[in-house]
Amino acid sequence: MPVKPPNSSAHLATSGITLGDLVVPDTAASAAALELASAYHSPALLNHSVRAYVWAAARARAQGIDVDSELLYVAAMFHDMGLVAEFDSHTVSFEVAGGHVARVFTAGAGWPAERRERLAEVIVRHMWPEVDVSMDPEGHVLCRATALEIVGRDADDFAPEFMAEVLGRYPRLGLAAEFLTCFQEQARRKTDSSAAGAVRSGLQTRMADNPLDLPRPPADH
Numbered sequence: 001m002p003v004k005p006p007n008s009s010a011h012l013a014t015s016g017i018t019l020g021d022l023v024v025p026d027t028a029a030s031a032a033a034l035e036l037a038s039a040y041h042s043p044a045l046l047n048h049s050v051r052a053y054v055w056a057a058a059r060a061r062a063q064g065i066d067v068d069s070e071l072l073y074v075a076a077m078f079h080d081m082g083l084v085a086e087f088d089s090h091t092v093s094f095e096v097a098g099g100h101v102a103r104v105f106t107a108g109a110g111w112p113a114e115r116r117e118r119l120a121e122v123i124v125r126h127m128w129p130e131v132d133v134s135m136d137p138e139g140h141v142l143c144r145a146t147a148l149e150i151v152g153r154d155a156d157d158f159a160p161e162f163m164a165e166v167l168g169r170y171p172r173l174g175l176a177a178e179f180l181t182c183f184q185e186q187a188r189r190k191t192d193s194s195a196a197g198a199v200r201s202g203l204q205t206r207m208a209d210n211p212l213d214l215p216r217p218p219a220d221h
Contacts, residue, residue, distance in 0.1 A: 019165055022057045025070040029109040033077040036105065040084045044173040048149055051170050052076045055145035056138075058158065065137050071115065072138045075122040078102040079142065083182045093193040094186055099123040127194040150179060151203075152210035167212065176213050180204055 024030055037049055053076035060067045081087050082097030089097035099120030106116045118138075125131045125139035126146045133140040147153035155163070183203060186195035207213075 016159075017058050017061060017162055019054065019162075019169060021061065022054055024053075025073050027070050029106065029111070030070055030073050032109065033074045033105070037077040037081075040081065040086055042084075042178060044175040044178050045080055045083070047170040047173055048175050048179070049077050049080060051166060052079065052142060052145045052149055054166055054170070055148050055158070056141035058162070059141045059144055060137070065133060065141060067137050067141060071119055071122065072142065074102065074106065075119055075126075075138060075142055076145075078105070078119075079123050079126050079146065083186070090189060093127070093190065094195060095124050095127045127198075149175075149212070150210070151206040152212055155211045163212075172213060176207050176210065180207060 024034075037046055041049060053073050056072055056076065057067075057069065059065070060072075078098050078101060079095065080098065081101045082089060082094030087097055087101050088094070089100075092100075102119050102123055103116045106119055111119070121136065122139045122142055125136060126142045128139075128143055131139040131143045144154065148155060148157075180203065183195045183199055186193055187199040190196060
């Protein structure tokens with residue numbers, strides 16, 4: 001897939017993007033991914049997964065990054081699947097477990113092996129500190145989106161009205177406390193995992209400063 005480099009002159013806060021501009025791919029795999037995410041995620045984790053897609057798709061649109069929208073959407077729906085009890089692994093990090101689940105799901109959806117592997121890579125890389133957009137555009141935008149979701153990284157990239165619209169449509173529902181508990185439990189059982197590294201590096205403090213969890217006025221409709 002050709003990769004268009006980010007437009008460095010595009011500032012997300014002035015892009016004029018709305019939720020109506022970000023259409024969920026109209027495919028059977030996308031619909032089934034949402035169905036499974038709805039079945040296994042808590043309401044907070046489900047909204048988190050949907051918002052991760054929204055932030056990632058908005059960044060791609062604003063910066064002119066060419067992405068496979070279906071692959072990005074399915075990755076967003078499955079990126080935290082390894083945190084839920086039914087798919088929690090006692091041997092590998094949650095993002096690796098989520099990648100395995102996504103591979104199995106998309107095999108059933110008829111995706112070719114190469115695309116299934118790309119999906120798993122995107123899910124694993126969302127826990128990287130940074131993903132090179134030229135190497136993995138979907139991984140890049142999902143990594144940035146999940147960092148925004150959990151610690152508020154680059155929150156000022158998005159216009160306040162867009163952020164209010166997204167959070168009004170898909171509220172946080174106590175995500176911070178639930179997510180921190182999940183990570184602390186992962187860290188306790190898997191001391192060499194990415195979650196354990198995040199906890200050791202002060203995740204709780206960084207989460208406490210997330211502007212997405214500050215009170216804000218409702219979005220205008």
